[in-house]
Amino acid sequence: MKLTGFDISASALTAQRFRMDVITSNIANAETTRAVQVNGQWVPYRRKMVVMEPTGQQTFAQLLRKELNHDETPPTPGVKATQVVEDPAEFKRVYRPEHPDADADGYVLMPNVDIVKEMVDLLSATRSYEANVTALNASKAMFMKALEIGR
16 A cells, blocks of 8 residues: 555655755854865855755656556655755855955955845745645544544
């Protein structure tokens, strides 16, 4: 017996948890001016974003092949985090002459992390996670009721 509802919710929970981890990393590095060294120069932390894609989608050719071969095992639907990409937005240039990384004019390149944007993304990921927990619990309750009926 295939438990598709559980599989979908589990994949979404995993993806949203990973998204929350990346967002918290962005928040933690919002002031990191020396993240990586490029050509002997320190470069500030660059904001990261998670790219998610649905799983289990099939093309028409795949569906036709499946039907012609009488294949009864459909792919598991859900979502997965496919990659983490860096935000190409420019770094913030902040006037802080006392900072050790300040240039000759007193400006420091700061990460392109906007705390407000990160908090909104974190709230969105948290709400998605909670919604999937609710869906998982609803599926579990339906299975329990079905088992009670079978007695």
